[in-house]
Amino acid sequence: xxFNLNGRWVEDAQADPQSTxxxxxxxxxxxxxxxxxxAGGDCGACTVMVGQVTEQGLQYHTVNACIALLASVHGAYxxxxxxxxxxxxxxxxxxxxxxxxxxxxxxxxxGFVMSMAALYQQQFSxxxxxxxxxxxxxxxxxxxxxxxxPEDEAIHAAISGNLCRCTGYRPIIDAARAMGEYxxxxxxxxxxxxxxxxxxxxxxxxxxxxxxxxxxxxxxATEEQLKALLQQYPQATLWAGGxxxxxxxxxxxxQFDTVICLHQIDSLQHWQHQSDEPSGQxxxxxxxxxxxxxxVLAKDFPSFAELLHRIGSRQIRNLGTLGGNIANASPIGDxxxxxxxxxxxxxxxxxxxxxxxxxxxxxxxxxxxxxxTGEYLRAxxxxxxxxxxTLHCFKVSKRYDDDISAVMYAAWLEIDxxxxxxxxxACGGMAATPLRAYTVEQALTGQPWCEATVLAAAQQVEQDxxxxxxxxxxxxxxxxxxxxxxxxxxxxxEVVA
Numbered sequence: 256x257x258f259n260l261n262g263r264w265v266e267d268a269q270a271d272p273q274s275t276x277x278x279x280x281x282x283x284x285x286x287x288x289x290x291x292x293x294a295g296g297d298c299g300a301c302t303v304m305v306g307q308v309t310e311q312g313l314q315y316h317t318v319n320a321c322i323a324l325l326a327s328v329h330g331a332y333x334x335x336x337x338x339x340x341x342x343x344x345x346x347x348x349x350x351x352x353x354x355x356x357x358x359x360x361x362x363x364x365x366g367f368v369m370s371m372a373a374l375y376q377q378q379f380s381x382x383x384x385x386x387x388x389x390x391x392x393x394x395x396x397x398x399x400x401x402x403x404x405p406e407d408e409a410i411h412a413a414i415s416g417n418l419c420r421c422t423g424y425r426p427i428i429d430a431a432r433a434m435g436e437y438x439x440x441x442x443x444x445x446x447x448x449x450x451x452x453x454x455x456x457x458x459x460x461x462x463x464x465x466x467x468x469x470x471x472x473x474x475x476a477t478e479e480q481l482k483a484l485l486q487q488y489p490q491a492t493l494w495a496g497g498x499x500x501x502x503x504x505x506x507x508x509x510q511f512d513t514v515i516c517l518h519q520i521d522s523l524q525h526w527q528h529q530s531d532e533p534s535g536q537x538x539x540x541x542x543x544x545x546x547x548x549x550x551v552l553a554k555d556f557p558s559f560a561e562l563l564h565r566i567g568s569r570q571i572r573n574l575g576t577l578g579g580n581i582a583n584a585s586p587i588g589d590x591x592x593x594x595x596x597x598x599x600x601x602x603x604x605x606x607x608x609x610x611x612x613x614x615x616x617x618x619x620x621x622x623x624x625x626x627x628t629g630e631y632l633r634a635x636x637x638x639x640x641x642x643x644x645t646l647h648c649f650k651v652s653k654r655y656d657d658d659i660s661a662v663m664y665a666a667w668l669e670i671d672x673x674x675x676x677x678x679x680x681a682c683g684g685m686a687a688t689p690l691r692a693y694t695v696e697q698a699l700t701g702q703p704w705c706e707a708t709v710l711a712a713a714q715q716v717e718q719d720x721x722x723x724x725x726x727x728x729x730x731x732x733x734x735x736x737x738x739x740x741x742x743x744x745x746x747x748x749e750v751v752a
Contacts, residue, residue: 256465258328259306260284261338270325272465272472272514273504277301277320280335288336288365289320292418294505296322296498297657299417302366302570304373306332316546316573317373319416322501323574324494326464326472326516336365339372347437348372351430359421366417367427370569374413375434378405404432415656416568460484472514478522478604481515481631485606488513489629495542496574498567499583517542523578523633526551535639538602541578541632548577555639559593562648566590568657578632581614584622584688587660587727591618591689593648595681596665599637605630615681618688643676644669647744651736653727660684661728664740668748673704682737684727685720694718695741709745713738 257266260280270279280286280303292300296319304315305328313332339346345353348371358364405413410431419427460475461483473491475481484491491513494500503509517523523542529535537555539548545563549572552560566572566580566589580590581601594601594614601612606629614635617624626632640646647666652658663683669676678699680692698712722733 256325256329258330259332260286261334268465269467270465271467272326272463272470273510274325275321275501275505276303276318276323276325276328276333279325280320280333286335286337290362290365291321292362292366294321295502296567296571296574297416297418298363299366299370299414299568299570300363302369302417304334304369304376305573306334315373315376317370317416317570318574319498319501319570321505322497324472324497324501324514324516326474326514327497327518327574329464329474329519334369334372336368339368344438346372346375347434347439348375348430350437351433352427355426355430355433357423357427357430359419359423363417363419363421367414367419370414370417371427371431371434374405374409374431378435404435407432411656412564412569416570469512470510470514471512472516474516474519476519476521478520478633481517481520482605484515485629485631488515489606491515493517493582493631495576495579496544498571498575498579499585517631528639537637537639539577539635539637541576541581541602541634543577545572545575545577556597556637556646558646558648562589562593562650565650565652565655571657577635581617581635582624582626582632584618584624585683586621586687586689587663587684588689589650589660589663589683592663592665592681592683593646594635594637595689595691596667596679597637597646598667598679599635601632602634602636603630604633609633611636615691621687641669643671645748647747649740649743651740659727662733662736662740663689664737666741666744668699668744670704670748675699675702675704675708680741682720685722685733685737690720692716692719692737704745704748706742706745709741713741716741 256270257264277289277291280289289303290300292298301320302317303320305318306313306315339349348368352358352368410428460473460480463471464474465472473484475484492511494514494516520542523540525540526543527538529538545566549560549563567575577590580588599614601614601617603610603612603626607627612625619625645668649664650660651662652660661684665681667679678696680695681689682692683689694715695712698715699708702708716734716737722730724730
């Protein structure tokens with residue numbers, strides 16, 4: 256196991272295969288500035304920055320260290336708050352928080368610092384790429400960071416996964432707005448690492464990267480290696496982003512005998528258009544994170560892309576994967592209803608060979624799917640929308656950011672000459688699995704596209720769903736939500752038209 260911590264390479268062959276980044280930093284590296292708050296990826300106190308080498312150089316993103324496996328940063332750079340300072344000068348995010356009195360009890364402050372620093376670095380990198388001839392290596396050392404004040408929306412998105420129980424958000428936001436007022440050289444500790452220093456040996460993915468007692472962790476680099484491992488360990492736990500599995504370790508203290516991490520398999524993170532025609536398909540690698548998906552979906556499925564902004568926080572979206580959200584089979588997962596509405600196909604591979612299955616046939620019961628032992632979800636195939644087709648996605652939750660759905664609703668409509676040719680309505684949170692509203696669909700199909708048609712179809716919701724009462728919503732509230740969201744679909748469609 257090898258990674259760069261605050262500018263120094265760390266190697267460890269004895270690390271626990273199921274150690275999280277947070278546990279390792281605090282217990283093995285004495286990095287106590289990284290805090291443990293919720294141990295569930297909610298509060299953001301444990302936020303760290305992870306740097307990966309891309310075609311654009313070293314790119315940083317934030318993750319919740321409390322639920323991310325240590326193995327996920329193999330070969331990467333990890334930055335904690337104490338690694339931000341350079342030559343005795345605080346990073347602009349740190350200095351701005353001090354000057355604008357953004358810290359109260361202080362427990363959440365390290366996480367806010369990291370989220371703000373990541374926003375700074377992303378804006379800083381963009382500013383440098385936009386300035387002809389201005390690179391990190393040749394810009395004047397005393398130049399103030401020449402990037403515009405971030406929009407409040409960008410600031411809110413960056414810190415949406417950080418909770419301040421002292422209600423100190425106003426000075427924190429003020430500090431984020433002011434980061435550009437500080438010398439850019441103060442951020443050099445983050446951007447000055449040389450990616451050429453990375454020297455991760457091409458280890459055999461069929462051998463454990465980490466092993467301790469009866470526990471072992473594999474890090475295959477190809478799908479061929481993954482299939483070979485599944486032949487040998489068909490009961491292994493497959494770990495993609497781990498935003499749900501991480502809770503098994505951090506909160507339930509579970510142990511897995513064999514873990515196979517998927518994040519270094521490039522083919523699971525690729526996407527492609529199979530055709531440029533309106534009837535073409537968009538093929539998404541199941542290992543793509545929500546952050547990777549956002550720009551890919553923005554053109555062809557803007558409503559789907561907007562929904563991704565509501566999934567967890569930025570830290571979660573940097574970790575969580577499309578395939579993980581589907582294979583987890585939660586009845587309140589955010590992406591499965593969208594896939595059912597679109598008529599998506601799922602590509603499955605493994606020891607039984609490659610095949611496809613319709614998304615609507617994939618879920619068989621609560622947290623149960625048609626995946627067999629030794630199989631994995633490889634890709635998601637989305638039929639592209641024709642000019643007469645639209646997609647509408649609505650998530651309803653108690654909080655706007657970083658919350659679980661009470662109801663997740665998706666509607667796909669084909670309307671020609673103000674008549675509904677086809678309709679697919681799917682919801683999460685209404686049954687043990689994400690489920691189509693077939694009776695509602697029948698009430699819509701073939702009818703004129705008007706408010707009266709939608710109101711009549713809304714009366715059929717109870718024929719399709721019999722939700723339960725729970726802490727998120729009552730049965731009656733959920734049913735009324737779906738009726739209202741049908742009407743919202745009509746209103747939104749009218750605005751588009």
